[in-house]
Amino acid sequence: MKPQKTILKKAIICFFKKLSFRQSAKILTVIFLIASGLAFAPVVAQTTITWVGAGTYTGTNTSIGQDFDNIINWDLKRLPTSTDSVVIPFTNPGTINLSRNDTIGKLSVYLLHDNLHNLNNNNNPVFFNVGAYSLTVKGTTVLDVQDDQPNNSISLGVIDAFSSGTIDFMGDVVAGSTNVKYGAGFIGNPNSTIICRGNLTLNIRAQVAIGYEPGTLLFDGTGIQNFNFSDSIFNGHSCSFKNVVIGKNNNPTVVMAGKTSPDNIIGDLTVNGNAVLDLNIRQLNRSSNGGSLFLKNTSTLRLAGLSSAQNKGNPTLIPGSNFPSGFTNIVLDSTSTVEFYGTTQSIPGAAHLIKGYGNLTLTDTAATNYTKTLISSFAMYRKLSIDAKTTMALGDFNDTLKSNSQTTAYVGAVPTTAGITYGTGRFVVERYLKSVKSWRLLATPVQSDTTTITTSWRESGGLTTTGYGTQITGPVPGIGMDQTTQRGSMKWYNSATNKYVEITNTNDPIARSQGYYVFVRGDRAQSTSGGGSATNLRIKGKILRGNQTFTAPVRTSINNGFESVGNPYPSKINFKTASKTNLNPSFTVWDPTAGIYGVGRFIQYMSSTGPYGDYSYLGNGTTILNTIESGQAFFIQSASNVSGTLTIQESDKLGGSNLVSRNQSMGRVGVLMP
Numbered sequence: 001m002k003p004q005k006t007i008l009k010k011a012i013i014c015f016f017k018k019l020s021f022r023q024s025a026k027i028l029t030v031i032f033l034i035a036s037g038l039a040f041a042p043v044v045a046q047t048t049i050t051w052v053g054a055g056t057y058t059g060t061n062t063s064i065g066q067d068f069d070n071i072i073n074w075d076l077k078r079l080p081t082s083t084d085s086v087v088i089p090f091t092n093p094g095t096i097n098l099s100r101n102d103t104i105g106k107l108s109v110y111l112l113h114d115n116l117h118n119l120n121n122n123n124n125p126v127f128f129n130v131g132a133y134s135l136t137v138k139g140t141t142v143l144d145v146q147d148d149q150p151n152n153s154i155s156l157g158v159i160d161a162f163s164s165g166t167i168d169f170m171g172d173v174v175a176g177s178t179n180v181k182y183g184a185g186f187i188g189n190p191n192s193t194i195i196c197r198g199n200l201t202l203n204i205r206a207q208v209a210i211g212y213e214p215g216t217l218l219f220d221g222t223g224i225q226n227f228n229f230s231d232s233i234f235n236g237h238s239c240s241f242k243n244v245v246i247g248k249n250n251n252p253t254v255v256m257a258g259k260t261s262p263d264n265i266i267g268d269l270t271v272n273g274n275a276v277l278d279l280n281i282r283q284l285n286r287s288s289n290g291g292s293l294f295l296k297n298t299s300t301l302r303l304a305g306l307s308s309a310q311n312k313g314n315p316t317l318i319p320g321s322n323f324p325s326g327f328t329n330i331v332l333d334s335t336s337t338v339e340f341y342g343t344t345q346s347i348p349g350a351a352h353l354i355k356g357y358g359n360l361t362l363t364d365t366a367a368t369n370y371t372k373t374l375i376s377s378f379a380m381y382r383k384l385s386i387d388a389k390t391t392m393a394l395g396d397f398n399d400t401l402k403s404n405s406q407t408t409a410y411v412g413a414v415p416t417t418a419g420i421t422y423g424t425g426r427f428v429v430e431r432y433l434k435s436v437k438s439w440r441l442l443a444t445p446v447q448s449d450t451t452t453i454t455t456s457w458r459e460s461g462g463l464t465t466t467g468y469g470t471q472i473t474g475p476v477p478g479i480g481m482d483q484t485t486q487r488g489s490m491k492w493y494n495s496a497t498n499k500y501v502e503i504t505n506t507n508d509p510i511a512r513s514q515g516y517y518v519f520v521r522g523d524r525a526q527s528t529s530g531g532g533s534a535t536n537l538r539i540k541g542k543i544l545r546g547n548q549t550f551t552a553p554v555r556t557s558i559n560n561g562f563e564s565v566g567n568p569y570p571s572k573i574n575f576k577t578a579s580k581t582n583l584n585p586s587f588t589v590w591d592p593t594a595g596i597y598g599v600g601r602f603i604q605y606m607s608s609t610g611p612y613g614d615y616s617y618l619g620n621g622t623t624i625l626n627t628i629e630s631g632q633a634f635f636i637q638s639a640s641n642v643s644g645t646l647t648i649q650e651s652d653k654l655g656g657s658n659l660v661s662r663n664q665s666m667g668r669v670g671v672l673m674p
Contacts, residue, residue: 046105048085050075055094055126069099080104082138088128090154095127098135098165106139106171109184111154112146124152127187130165131158137168140198143175143184145205152180153207155187157194157214164191172198176206183207188214190242197221197250201228201258202239210238213266217241219275221252229282230259238312240287242267247275247299256282262325263313268292269324271299271336278302279322281342286326287313293327295336295358304342304365320346320375327353334358334381334407343370349378349397356381356402363387369417374399374425380409383655391419394426401570401630403430403536408630408657410571413650414545422542429570430538431631433520434659437532438599441515441590443566443633446541448511453490453503454480456510456539457518465525468536470518472506473528480506483528489519493564493635495553510539513550514564515633519599520592537631544568549647552583552638561638565646567628571653575634576614576626578652582644585611588635589628602635629658 053073054066064073071077080086085106088096111126124147145152158165165188173196176183183205186194193216200219208214219225229239244265246254253276262283268291269284271277277284281304295301305322315326321340330353332338337359340347343366348354356379362372369389374397381402386392401409408431414420429445444456454461459469463482474481474488488502492514500517522533548568555561561584567573575587585607595601605615605625617623628634638644 046083046085047076048087049078049080051086051088051096053094053096055088055090055092055096057091066095066097067099068096068102082136085139090124090126093124093126095129095159098130098133101134101136103136103138105137107137107141109141109143109154109156110146111144111152111184126154127159128154128156129159130163130167130192131160132163132165134166134168136170138170140171141169141173142177143173143206144178145176145180145182145184146178147180151182153182154184155209155212156185157187158189158192159187159212161189162191163189164193166193166195168195168197169200170197172201174201174203176203179204185209185239186214187212190215192216193218195220196225199226199228201226202230203228204230206230206239208239208241210240213240213242215267216243216245218245218248219252219254220248220250222250224253224255227254227256228258229256229261229264240264240266243270244268244284245270245272246277247272251275253278256280256284258282261311262309263287263311263315265291265324265326268294269327270294270296271301272296274298276300276302279305279324281305281322283308283322284324285310285313285317286315286324289314289316289326289328291327292329292331293324295332295338297333298335298337299333300337300339302339302341303345304340306342306345318346318348318352320373321348323348323352323354330354332356332358337361339363340372341365343368345370345372346375347372347378349374349376351376354378359383359385361385361387362390362392364389369419371419371421377425381407382409383412384409385412386414386418386420388415388417391421393419393421393423395423397425398428398540399425400428400538401430403432403631403657405432405434405534405659408432410630410653410655410657411543411569412571412655413653415650416546420543420545426540427543427570428538428540429543429631430536432536432659433534435522435532435534436592437521437526438519438592438595439590440518440520440592440600441564441633442518442537443515443568443631444511444539445544445566445568445570445630446511446539447544448509449541451510451539451541453506453508453510457537458482458506459524463524465523467523467534468538469524470520470522470535470537471524471527472503472518474502474504478504485528491517493517493562495563498560498562511541513548513566513568515566517590543570545650547647547649549645550636552636552644552646554643555584555638555640561640561644562635563637564633564635566633567630568648569650569653570630572630572655572657573628573648573652574626574654575628575652576612579647579649580612580644582639582642583612583646584637584639584644586637587615587628588637589632590634627654627658 053064082103088109185207251274255278262285308317339361341363359382371391373393377397379400471482473483473485490503491500523535552563592600
């Protein structure tokens with residue numbers, strides 16, 4: 001043996017002498033890792049494990065059990081793991097039952113044609129029952145029937161009426177691909193749940209047993225999930241679901257694809273969080289009238305369809321778009337978004353049970369300008385966005401821009417190529433005012449037409465507690481005054497005379513480019529005596545759009561050269577970015593909570609970072625205010641010995657909103673809001 005060892009040793013030494021130092025080091029490192037068990041971990045191949053239990057023929061043995069968690073039912077005589085590809089080939093009627101929570105790799109469940117053991121090979125309903133447990137499939141899932149005999153079907157889910165079992169599909173799911181008489185799909189009860197985190201494809205023979213629908217179909221992936229739906233209307237097939245939920249712990253974007261398939265829901269449709277449901281041109285209607293549609297938080301519903309249709313159900317349809325139909329309770333959170341991005345679409349409203357939109361977005365993916373037409377009036381609580389290639393046609397219906405103690409709806413920047421057309425319908429622009437009995441400096445962001453002070457802020461003359469309007473008072477003679485007072489409670493500033501002009505006729509048009517001073521006591525029920533109350537002043541009209549220019553007269557002293565400017569848009573604006581020529585680097589607003597008599601005072605904001613930089617309270621740089629709120633007016637002043645101009649553009653619009661007044665107890669910081 002020694003000579004042999006000596007020869008082997010010499011051979012090894014000779015081999016390493018021929019290698020470079022680096023090559024020798026690498027080889028020795030590998031030898032060391034192998035010897036110490038630290039070499040690279042081997043790639044674990046996915047093992048296929050096949051069901052041989054009940055529902056299959058294995059020779060003459062037909063008595064093998066139904067328990068998914070019994071090793072006797074598997075060809076490898078072990079239970080499936082999270083790395084296994086599980087294949088269940090049914091050739092005989094049967095039921096598989098879970099007896100614990102299981103996680104597997106892939107899942108393929110087939111009903112196969114097997115005339116060898118079953119000459120008729122019909123009436124073979126087979127079930128995979130999770131019962132009260134959970135089944136998690138990490139990879140893809142395929143459910144299919146490959147036999148065309150009568151009554152052959154596969155159902156995956158919960159087969160009893162009470163168990164709250166869950167199937168969590170982490171990969172893609174495909175059901176019912178083969179065009180046979182019956183199909184493959186899901187079964188459940190109101191307590192059961194199907195979770196999809198990948199794509200769900202329900203092909204021509206996918207089905208959900210009528211009366212045995214899973215309680216919830218939840219899409220809860222982390223990205224885009226395609227819901228491919230090709231519902232068959234032949235042979236009594238059905239693929240409806242009780243409740244469909246988009247997003248729970250995640251915020252997926254679920255995109256409907258496949259054949260148009262309405263009438264799929266017999267419960268509620270809910271979009272949560274920041275999730276998106278993009279119906280494209282497809283539909284998710286209710287099978288019959290009832291249930292609720294919820295858009296919660298900052299979720300989005302996207303619609304490109306031009307019509308609704310009935311399939312096997314009978315919901316009341318919403319015409320002109322594929323807005324989900326048949327729901328008798330529609331709740332769209334004020335922070336949610338509905339986007340119409342088809343060609344010529346209709347926008348439903350209150351007559352279709354849609355009381356209000358949060359954000360409403362009108363876009364167009366085509367090169368041609370298409371029209372979105374209101375088919376009933378509605379309210380809005382956040383932002384209206386109109387795309388450059390879109391026309392919004394109000395027709396004979398109204399769009400109310402709501403305002404309350406929390407927020408004020410607004411119209412975003414309207415491109416020059418976008419359109420807004422009117423019939424008798426108008427925008428109704430609201431401005432909520434907190435309970436401060438004092439003067440206000442307010443704007444009227446509508447075009448001049450027949451809308452009067454009476455039909456607007458006087459609410460057509462009624463003196464009741466509605467939370468809207470205010471009493472307009474003035475001395476005799478006066479037309480349309482609610483009460484006689486020594487001085488008028490509504491006036492405007494005439495820059496030509498440097499004086500205020502009191503309103504003496506409330507039947508005059510309300511639209512004015514300057515602001516109004518209005519002494520607001522509260523809503524229409526608040527008289528000259530007693531405390532004040534919160535109210536909401538609203539104006540109905542065509543909104544202003546495009547550049548709006550204001551001119552301040554020549555300034556000859558510190559006490560003139562002023563002009564009152566009403567914010568022309570139903571939107572907050574950035575005064576800092578507005579175009580200015582020959583203007584004093586400041587603007588002045590009204591604080592209704594301060595003053596010697598507690599009825600308000602002027603507050604000046606001056607640029608502290610250059611001629612037209614950031615504007616701060618009295619120029620001290622500590623309280624920055626560059627914005628003017630929707631419904632708010634302010635003063636500008638020209639530079640010495642010249643006239644000045646201010647041009648406010650669509651691009652100066654800003655999102656969000658604040659109040660234009662605050663209680664004195666909250667601090668005297670002008671109109672700057674928290």
